[in-house]
Amino acid sequence: MQKRFLFILCFVTLLVLTLVVIYLLTPDEKGDTKKVLPSTQPIELTFWRNRGNETENKAFEDLISSFEKIHTGIKIKMKTIPYSDYEVRLRTEIATGTPPDIMAIDSPTLALYANAGSLLSLDSFMREEGEVGDFPPSTVNGLSYNNEIYIVPIVESSIALFYNKHLLKEAGVPYPSPNPNEPLTWDEVIEIAEKVKNTKKGIFGLDPGQGFGDGEAPAYFKLPFLWQFGANVLSPDAKTASGYLDSENAIEALQLFQDFYHNNGVATMELPPNSFVNGKLAMAILGSWSLKDFEGQTNFTLGEDFGVAPLPKGSFQVAPNGGWALGISSQSNSPKEAWMFIKYVTSYEGMKKYVTITGDLPSRYSVIKDIPELNQYPLNIFSEQLLRHSQNRPVTPIYPVVSNAIRVLFEDIGLGGKDVRSSANEAVAKINAGLMEFNKP
Structure with missing residues (x-):
């Protein structure tokens, strides 16, 4: 009798679970499939940068929006700070142990942050996924400290x-x-x-x-x-x-x-x-x-x-050459997700979108090649100097x-x-x- 009771109990339990699964997977009137698992909170990444002009701000806002549409589990919280206050504010946050996940770094000051252990080395990320060969060697030198890449640029200068x-x-x-x-x-x-x-x-x-x-x-x-x-x-x-x-x-x-x-x-x-x-x-x-x-x-x-x-x-x-580039805090709890954002905005597509809005000089060979205006007077002067005749400021702490x-x-x-x-x-x-x-x- 007891065995029969256990058999019936197992059968009923299995039947109920089956009905629940069928209900959850049945499309509703709008044709949307009900999700089995409850939604999880997205990973929020803080991103600090010096406040630029209107076109720079718009370019970053557009890139963040398009990134979040692709990576729905990641949210970017951008904070812009006046140029004159930026370095002091950033160093204060680093010293108190509350730095942003992603930070804009003026490339000449790279070694100061890298030597202090405040920046995560991006060398392996860049070598494996960043298409580092698409950047001029002089640009890469300005991104590196002790032969490791720490920051990645969107634009260059001349x-x-x-x-x-x-x-x-x-x-x-x-x-x-x-x-x-x-x-x-x-x-x-x-x-x-x-x-x-x-x-x-x-x-x-x-x-x-x-x-x-x-x-x-x-x-x-x-x-x-x-x-x-x-x-x-x-x-x-x-x-x-x-x-x-x-x-x-x-x-x-x-x-x-x-x-x-x-x-x-x-x-x-x-x-x-x-x-x-x-x-x-x-x-x-x-x-x-x-x-x-x-x-x-x-x-x-x-x-x-x-x-x-x-x-x-x-x-x-x-x-x-040289200018502002993006790095990741060594204290970030989400370095892989932070890299996903940097990889996106500094990619061919991200960089092309950014410079199309701002009119700045891109740092990738491929983007310069594919924007006709950069190969025509007067922008070709800056492009050619960047690619063939540029030098970065000393990299030292x-x-x-x-x-x-x-x-x-x-x-x-x-x-x-x-x-x-x-x-x-x-x-x-x-x-x-x-x-x-x-x-x-």
Whole structure:
């Protein structure tokens, strides 16, 4: 009797379970299949970046939206922070153990974060899935510390010579060649600037490096002077500045820069506002992003009012690269999901979508190749320089010391007119002191 009862109980239980499964899998009136398992909470990833312009913000919002549609189990919570506050806020969160999962890192400061153990190495991810060969070697060098890749870029950057066509025409000066591989020499630029400048009318010949200011711009715009004459800031092993920043090649480059202001007199320390647009400055070294800025100037247009030529050269043709890229916190609880997001936004499709919205210079060969405008004047100048003639700033944990020393050095010789060699020696001493402090046991 007991066996019969157990048999009936098992049969009834099995029947009930079968009916439940059939009910759950039966389409409802809308044709949707009922889900057997309850929905789980998506993984939420925090993403911090410095607040950009409207087009940059829109590009990231679009990429996040499209990523979340593909990866329904992942949500990206983006937070934008003003540029001036970003580094301090980020380092504070890292120090308190609450960093974002994904963070934007300015590539020159990469080593500072990687050396402190704050960034997860992305080397294996990039080698296996990131198509690292699609990035220029100089770009990859700027993403790496101790031979491991830590951050991945969406866009790159470059600078070039912008010239006011009206001022050059009035002075009877031919326009520079638009060919990316035919840059003027700095001597030729000085010759043009001397012909164009007119002190009575307040017209200046040249702004060689974005004037003098704070932040990272001084190092970005002025380090190419050193590279173009075969000089560097640090030794290849990044252990000393002695024999590099104070080398004869460096002195030659620094003297050229000082001569712009104190010998040739083609540059001035205080330019009037909007001097290039207002016809008071004949030539200026500006970034690739400036083309987008000028689009809003209805009375100052490319071709009609201004032109673009390759960055002038010294002994070598060299332009700077590097910018903001994405990394993953070493404290993230979801590194694989964070990589999925970075892989998506820095992929061919993600990068192409981003630069189509922003007009920025993409960092992948394949994206540059497949956007016609990047292979035509004037954007081909920036593309060609990036692919063939670019160099990244020094990768060192004491980069903030290096950047500050370079800023002060160019201020001393430009604004202050101080002796070039002694100023270089002072910069070397500052950098070496930073290296010694860092290397203390």
